[in-house]
Amino acid sequence: MTHERPTASLREYVAGATALLAEAGVPSPGHDARALAAHALGRDRLEYLVGVDLPDTFAAAFAELVERRRRREPLQHLLGRTTFRHLDLLVRPGVFVPRPETEVVAQHAIDAAREVARAGRAPVVVDLCCGAGGIALALATEVERVRVLAVDASPEAVALTRANAERVGADLEVLVGDVRDVELLAALDGAVDVLVANPPYIPPDAVPVDPEVRDHDPQLALYGGGADGLEVPRAVVRAAVRLLRPAGVFVMEHAEVQAAAARQAALAAGLREVTSFDDLTGRPRGVRAVR
Structure with a gap:
């Protein structure tokens, strides 16, 4: 039996x-x-x-x-999606996965854009190094009458941001571009209200411990260049000085150990009201400044 x-x-x-x-x-x-x-x-x-x-x-x-x-394949890759603020976004191998701590960066940019809207103007926002589009799409869906332009050096990231814009029903301008290009978005010089970025910023000798990051996130989205990892972030600062209108707001994510260097880069470029802000775990992970 x-x-x-x-x-x-x-x-x-x-x-x-x-x-x-x-x-x-x-x-x-x-x-x-x-x-x-x-x-x-x-x-x-x-x-x-x-x-x-x-x-x-x-x-x-x-x-x-x-x-x-x-x-240790990332959970988001297995599911094909992740949550960022109120958005359900597609994720794909080869494109940086949005992180919860970056939601704080998005909030600072949203607050600044809403101030412009309350003053009676349609805010113009640029998201540099947009990745899967989390920050740009949060702005596009949470701020009224906003114009959002998203830029990334990776064609794969740009394609995914476009797919996510269609997924959430957001109106977004997305293009391939390098933040180190001094002609990037030149038509908007002095016309941007908020410039926000989560650029690559990891130094070359600070290889991430987590296999999900080290082995699966693209190096283009991780390592910021230069001995301190701040080559790309400094290019973002220079772009902000060029693109922002007077009183325009600059918001950028960085590593915890880079807080002082990020503030110094903003000050050296001529930005004012430069302050650090904490992420969800209370670590200094972002810089905010005014043109």
């Missing part, structure tokens, strides 16, 4: 995956296991782990996803 092995429940699958991911050093194993289970079921999220009928294809699909995450 043969006995069929009982089929595992969704709760058991998630518990087993959580243990495997924890053993592999994944930072949030429980969250990731649930997210992968939902994805394998064709859902955005799992509200409950009981009362869910599992299709015959679930076990194999879930096992493959968990194994890829165990090898």
Whole structure:
């Protein structure tokens, strides 16, 4: 007489995956296991782990996803999407994945653009090094009558930003461009109200520890150039001085250890009211200044 092995429940699958991911050093194993289970079921999220009928294809699909995450492939790449502020954005390998801490950078830019709108003008905003488009699309969807231009040196990033603009129904101008090009957006010289950027800024000797970043985010979006990683950020500052109108606002993300250097770069370029601001964890991760 043969006995069929009982089929595992969704709760058991998630518990087993959580243990495997924890053993592999994944930072949030429980969250990731649930997210992968939902994805394998064709859902955005799992509200409950009981009362869910599992299709015959679930076990194999879930096992493959968990194994890829165990090898530290980014969760966002496996899901094909991520959340940034109120937006659900597509992500793709080869383009920098938006991070929650950058939402604070977006908020500073949104606040500045809203001040312009309250004064009765349609704000003009430029997002340099736009990546997947998180900051630009947050501005385009949260500020009334705003004109947003997004620029990135990566054609893949520009294509993804365009796809995300279509996904969220936002009106956005997106183009390939290098922030070090002194002619970039020259037609807007002195006409921009807010310039915001999350440029590459990692120094060459500060290789990220997390495999998800080190092995999967594109180097173009990580390393800022020069011995201190600030070659591209300094080019962003120069672009801001050229593009911003008088009283225009500059906002840029940087590494925690670069706060003083970022402020100095802004001051040296002639910007005023230069201050640092903290990210969600209380670390100084951004600089704000006025033209």
